[in-house]
Structures are given as structure tokens and as C-alpha cells.
Amino acid sequence: MAVDSFSARAGKISANIGAHYVDNARKLPWRAPPGGDLPDPYHVWLSEIMLQQTTVGAVKSYFELFTRRWPTVESLARAKEADVLAAWAGLGYYARARNLHKCAVHVTERLGGNFPRNESELLKLPGVGAYTAAAIAAIAFGERAVVVDANIERLVARLFAIGTPLPGGKAEIRAAMDAITPSRGAGDFAQACMDMGATICTSKNPKCDICPVQNQCAAYASGAMESYPVKQPKKAKPVRRARFFWIERQDRILLATRPPSGMLGGMRALPDDGWAAGNDGHARPPFPGAWQVHDNIVQHSFTHFSLEVDLAVYQDRKIVTDMTSDLWWPLADIADAGLPTLYTKVVEWKLKEEI
Numbered sequence: 426m427a428v429d430s431f432s433a434r435a436g437k438i439s440a441n442i443g444a445h446y447v448d449n450a451r452k453l454p455w456r457a458p459p460g461g462d463l464p465d466p467y468h469v470w471l472s473e474i475m476l477q478q479t480t481v482g483a484v485k486s487y488f489e490l491f492t493r494r495w496p497t498v499e500s501l502a503r504a505k506e507a508d509v510l511a512a513w514a515g516l517g518y519y520a521r522a523r524n525l526h527k528c529a530v531h532v533t534e535r536l537g538g539n540f541p542r543n544e545s546e547l548l549k550l551p552g553v554g555a556y557t558a559a560a561i562a563a564i565a566f567g568e569r570a571v572v573v574d575a576n577i578e579r580l581v582a583r584l585f586a587i588g589t590p591l592p593g594g595k596a597e598i599r600a601a602m603d604a605i606t607p608s609r610g611a612g613d614f615a616q617a618c619m620d621m622g623a624t625i626c627t628s629k630n631p632k633c634d635i636c637p638v639q640n641q642c643a644a645y646a647s648g649a650m651e652s653y654p655v656k657q658p659k660k661a662k663p664v665r666r667a668r669f670f671w672i673e674r675q676d677r678i679l680l681a682t683r684p685p686s687g688m689l690g691g692m693r694a695l696p697d698d699g700w701a702a703g704n705d706g707h708a709r710p711p712f713p714g715a716w717q718v719h720d721n722i723v724q725h726s727f728t729h730f731s732l733e734v735d736l737a738v739y740q741d742r743k744i745v746t747d748m749t750s751d752l753w754w755p756l757a758d759i760a761d762a763g764l765p766t767l768y769t770k771v772v773e774w775k776l777k778e779e780i
């Protein structure tokens with residue numbers, strides 16, 4: 426690596442990444458081509474909310490479905506929250522879907538359907554944190570904002586061999602990203618860095634031989650590319666236990682609507698025993714009877730804990746329950762219930778069990 430001043434190196438990194446993007450930008454349904462008109466802020470916002478903790482591959486079909494069904498922020502605001510949650514089913518982190526709807530209503534009713542263009546105003550919107558505000562400001566409005574997602578974090582930590590373990594090293598990484606972000610075209614630059622992190626400077630086996638900033642990369646010069654970003658050793662996740670209840674009557678099962686706030690809030694689900702991130706469920710069935718219990722049939726990983734699920738089954742043609750507010754759902758149409766992935770896994774297990 427040639428010996429340059431910090432600012433000269435930052436300038437070269439910025440120029441090389443920008444030039445590489447012109448011919449190598451990923452074509453994604455929410456993007457505008459490099460150097461062209463700015464994309465629709467509604468599309469940028471929707472895609473950024475969907476992309477939080479989720480891969481581009483998983484998001485594409487959901488983005489297309491949402492924009493077909495709700496082509497504008499106003500149409501999304503008019504939708505029922507239950508329909509938005511059902512359309513989101515399978516994408517995970519369901520608080521995002523509730524905030525998505527809340528934010529659409531806010532933008533439509535209070536801001537005349539226009540997203541704010543600067544970071545501090547964007548930060549006031551439901552579900553929009555520091556990263557998302559910076560990304561929308563830069564990509565949708567061309568504002569100079571410093572955008573750091575997980576891909577960019579890895580790329581920048583390697584370029585500058587930032588050795589402070591995360592999360593403590595985030596401030597240094599952000600300062601380095603600030604140094605290489607150009608004053609014009611910050612949105613294209615952020616997307617160029619995202620693409621670099623996703624396709625070249627990958628977590629394992631980075632493709633340094635085709636990297637446009639190989640000559641400026643401190644990690645490459647040291648041969649320790651995969652040592653960055655440095656992370657604190659992970660703590661083991663706690664394991665929680667839950668029992669779900671399969672209550673079947675004449676080819677229908679009883680579904681419940683989860684409480685509006687908290688884990689998977691407002692989603693349709695199987696009735697359960699009150700499990701939560703901080704406690705096991707009580708395992709008691711909702712009414713006495715001949716329950717058949719299947720132990721630990723599904724394991725599911727959340728960000729901060731793992732869940733082991735038992736299934737208690739009650740099948741009777743003449744069940745009478747007082748759960749009048751809940752839903753008897755035809756088993757043949759269970760795929761349309763919009764169940765979150767955790768519950769879908771349990772339903773699939775049960776249906777397979779019966780074959």
C-alpha cells in the first residue's frame with residue numbers, strides 16, 4: 426500500500442468506490458440507476474424498513490407485493506393494520522410492520538404525504554432509527570448523510586483496520602465513513618458501499634483480487650482481512666420454553682390475535698401459554714380435557730433468546746370454548762392466515778405429523 430496522508434487516502438477510496446459503482450450497481454426494484462434521478466422516497470423508506478435485519482434476497486418479493494398492493498404511502502395508510510401485518514408474515518421482526526403502518530398514517534395525515542428530507546425530521550417518524558434516517562436522507566433526497574449499515578461497517582473497519590471491538594468501535598467506523606463520504610452523491614456512495622460489502626468485501630472470503638480499493642485497504646496490507654470488524658465474544662442466548670395449543674374442530678383450528686404490543690404483537694397466531702422474551706410460558710391449557718402433548722417439536726431463534734416449543738393438541742368435533750373473540754380458521758386455508766414464521770413451523774410440523 427502506498428503511503429498517503431489520511432485525507433489523500435480517503436479521497437482515493439471515495440473516488441474508486443464511486444467509479445466502480447457506475448458499472449457495477451446492483452439492480453434492485455427500489456433503486457434508481459447511478460447518477461440518475463433520485464428514487465421515490467416511499468420506495469426508499471419501504472425498502473429500508475424491510476431491509477432492517479433482513480437480506481436483499483428475502484425482501485425483493487415483499488417489496489414488489491407491497492408496492493403492487495399499496496402503490497403510494499397514502500394507500501398504505503388507508504390499509505387495515507391487520508392486512509399489513511398479514512402481508513408482512515414471514516419477514517420477521519413484526520414491530521417493523523406495525524411501525525410501517527403507523528408511519529404511513531403519520532406521513533399521510535400530518536405531512537401531506539411527503540416524507541421529510543433531513544435526518545433530524547426523519548428520525549421523528551415511527552420505526553425510523555439513525556441508520557434508516559441517514560439512508561433515506563442520502564438516497565431519496567441527495568442530502569449528505571453518513572450511512573453505516575452492517576455491510577458498510579465491515580468494509581470501513583477493514584479499509585482502516587479499526588481494531589476497537591464492536592459495539593465500541595462504531596464511533597470510529599462512523600468517523601471513517603464520514604471522511605470518505607463525498608459532499609455530492611452521498612446516496613449513490615452509500616449504495617456503492619452497501620454493494621461492495623454485500624458482493625466483494627464479504628464476511629468470509631472477501632474478493633480482494635477484484636476490489637477497487639485494494640491498494641487503499643489497511644486490512645489487505647496486513648493480510649488479516651477477516652479479523653475485521655473486531656467483535657466482542659458472543660454471550661450464549663437464554664433458552665425459553667413455550668407451549669402452543671392446537672384446538673381443532675371440524676377441519677378448523679382456533680387462532681388467536683396476539684396482544685397489540687410486545688413480541689409478534691397484533692399477529693394472528695396459535696393460542697399459547699403466555700411465553701415472552703423474559704419468561705417461560707406456564708404450560709397450562711386454556712380448558713381441561715384430553716390434551717396430547719408433543720415435547721419440543723420446534724426450536725426458533727430470536728435475536729436475544731431461543732425458544733423451544735411444545736405443542737398440546739385437542740381434537741374434538743364438539744368443542745365448546747368461551748374464546749369467542751378468537752378465530753376458527755379453515756385448515757385448508759391456513760397458508761392465508763398470515764402466521765409468523767415461528768407459528769408456521771409448528772403448523773407445518775403438525776400437518777406433516779398427520780400424513
Ligand code: SF4
Pocket residue numbers: 580583584625626627631632633636637638639642643644645650
Ligand atoms: Fe475488503 Fe479485501 Fe477490498 Fe479490503 S481489499 S476492502 S478486505 S475486499
